[in-house]
Amino acid sequence: MNNNIIIKNLSLTYGNKQVLENINQQIEEKKITAIIGPSGCGKSTLLRCINRMNDLIPETRVEGEILFHEKNIYAHDIDVTEIRRKIGMVFQKPNPFPKSIFDNVAYGLRINGTKDKKKVSETVETTLHDCGLLKEVKDRLYTSAMELSGGQQQRLCIARALAIEPEIILMDEPCSALDPSSTFKIEELMMKLKKRYTVIIVTHNMQQAARVSDTTGFLYLGKLIEYGNTKKLFIKPKEKLTENYISGNFG
Amino acid sequence: MARETFRENIKALEKDIICEGEMVCTAISRSVKALKDLDIAEAQKIVSDDIHINKKRWEIEEKCINLLATQQPVATNLRELIAVLSISTDLERMGDHAEGIAKIVIMHEDKPLVKPLVDIPKMAEKASDMLTRSLEAFVNRDEKTARAICDEDDEVDLLYDQVYRELLSFMTENPTIITRATYLLWAAHNLERIADRVTNICERIVFLVTGTMDEIKVSKY
Ligand SMILES: Nc1ncnc2c1ncn2[C@@H]1O[C@H](COP(=O)(O)OP(=O)(O)O)[C@@H](O)[C@H]1O
Ligand SMILES: [Mg+2]
Numbered sequence: 478m479n480n481n482i483i484i485k486n487l488s489l490t491y492g493n494k495q496v497l498e499n500i501n502q503q504i505e506e507k508k509i510t511a512i513i514g515p516s517g518c519g520k521s522t523l524l525r526c527i528n529r530m531n532d533l534i535p536e537t538r539v540e541g542e543i544l545f546h547e548k549n550i551y552a553h554d555i556d557v558t559e560i561r562r563k564i565g566m567v568f569q570k571p572n573p574f575p576k577s578i579f580d581n582v583a584y585g586l587r588i589n590g591t592k593d594k595k596k597v598s599e600t601v602e603t604t605l606h607d608c609g610l611l612k613e614v615k616d617r618l619y620t621s622a623m624e625l626s627g628g629q630q631q632r633l634c635i636a637r638a639l640a641i642e643p644e645i646i647l648m649d650e651p652c653s654a655l656d657p658s659s660t661f662k663i664e665e666l667m668m669k670l671k672k673r674y675t676v677i678i679v680t681h682n683m684q685q686a687a688r689v690s691d692t693t694g695f696l697y698l699g700k701l702i703e704y705g706n707t708k709k710l711f712i713k714p715k716e717k718l719t720e721n722y723i724s725g726n727f728g
Numbered sequence: 729m730a731r732e733t734f735r736e737n738i739k740a741l742e743k744d745i746i747c748e749g750e751m752v753c754t755a756i757s758r759s760v761k762a763l764k765d766l767d768i769a770e771a772q773k774i775v776s777d778d779i780h781i782n783k784k785r786w787e788i789e790e791k792c793i794n795l796l797a798t799q800q801p802v803a804t805n806l807r808e809l810i811a812v813l814s815i816s817t818d819l820e821r822m823g824d825h826a827e828g829i830a831k832i833v834i835m836h837e838d839k840p841l842v843k844p845l846v847d848i849p850k851m852a853e854k855a856s857d858m859l860t861r862s863l864e865a866f867v868n869r870d871e872k873t874a875r876a877i878c879d880e881d882d883e884v885d886l887l888y889d890q891v892y893r894e895l896l897s898f899m900t901e902n903p904t905i906i907t908r909a910t911y912l913l914w915a916a917h918n919l920e921r922i923a924d925r926v927t928n929i930c931e932r933i934v935f936l937v938t939g940t941m942d943e944i945k946v947s948k949y
């Protein structure tokens with residue numbers, strides 16, 4: 478097993494509110510890891526820890542370590558921008574920039590210093606293709622991304638995240654604003670992505686976690702209650718709490 | 729295309745079913761040949777080879793359980809998985825019937841057959857042929873063929889009747905061969921049961937295509 482993210486004794490507080498409590502988790506390379514759990518249990522917070530997005534929230538205190546290629550991303554000498562380049566993120570609501578489809582995908586490349594126009598346009602094209610979007614948009618690459626459907630916008634955001642060649646993609650409820658057919662398209666895309674990237678997805682839709690992920694973690698009140706093989710977790714969970722949650726008998 | 733992955737999983741399961749079906753056909757023809765030749769060594773091998781069919785069946789069941797637990801199949805996808813599960817179980821039981829014939833070979837020890845086999849090989853051939861075509865009908869979702877195959881079960885029942893009457897007359901003529909004549913009757917019975925299980929498969933195909941469950945063929949036995 479090849480881990481490229483190892484979370485060690487991670488705890489997080491917002492002000493005096495403890496949101497994550499002693500999380501330990503090894504995330505396998507080129508697999509899909511899902512984090513499930515009821516609303517407010519800390520899924521998004523955990524995900525944001527992995528690329529240090531929580532740094533942007535005031536009064537956040539993080540304890541413990543997250544090792545990325547064996548180096549703690551919370552160490553003092555870490556280049557946070559570099560971490561965020563290598564660990565990309567896709568959000569719940571598609572958030573394309575109010576620019577053309579082309580520029581949305583080219584954006585990350587340009588700010589990361591790629592000047593070669595030919596290289597930019599080649600990368601934009603292959604990335605759109607990889608995201609199954611090229612066919613749908615190739616005649617209107619220079620029209621505004623805001624005119625795309627919700628599902629297309631989300632695939633565009635994934636393309637934008639991929640264009641800068643990250644190693645890890647974090648997805649925070651990427652389908653919760655989408656209809657079933659767009660959802661299945663994104664799920665198929667995730668299955669394709671894991672050949673090249675490590676994907677970590679947070680979802681309150683446990684059926685989605687079951688369908689797409691290799692490994693699932695169940696988070697409850699800031700604690701990682703159970704973490705392991707998705708099939709095993711959905712067929713015979715180890716913990717009663719997990720069983721109750723996935724069967725819908727909570728409380 | 730959405731849910732391509734699920735389709736691929738179903739296709740792979742269909743291949744597994746075909747493979748299990750081929751294993752069963754091989755077991756049937758080997759066991760009937762071993763009976764014809766009273767080849768005890770071969771019969772012992774057939775008995776120990778049955779484990780492979782059982783393993784295939786567990787493998788298929790495990791894949792189905794994984795898909796049921798993780799993919800929430802509904803409608804056609806759900807019926808497909810149910811069909812695979814049930815067909816795989818029927819196949820495994822057919823394998824047990826073939827093994828039953830091999831055990832009959834072993835029970836003969838060094839005694840000869842009470843009569844040369846005529847109708848039993850015909851029953852085996854007919855049942856195997858029905859089986860092969862039923863699995864094709866499954867892969868093609870061919871309800872019409874499935875129903876037609878069910879009707880062919882009568883032919884196997886007729887052959888069984890014939891074997892039964894014939895053996896009965898042998899037994900009345902010569903009571904010393906009753907034990908071995910009964911063995912042959914069991915062998916024929918195993919084949920009759922195999923054909924019945926083909927009709928179960930056909931009923932599953934009808935359910936898969938139409939969504940309704942009905943017993944198409946009530947076997948005479
Ligand atoms: N910026 C913040 N400041 C203070 N509390 C927050 C902040 N963001 C989230 N929380 C709290 O942290 C807990 C976990 O939130 P979150 O990680 O968003 O949960 P989830 O994604 O599982 O729904 C919640 O109780 C939430 O109210
Ligand atoms: Mg959240």
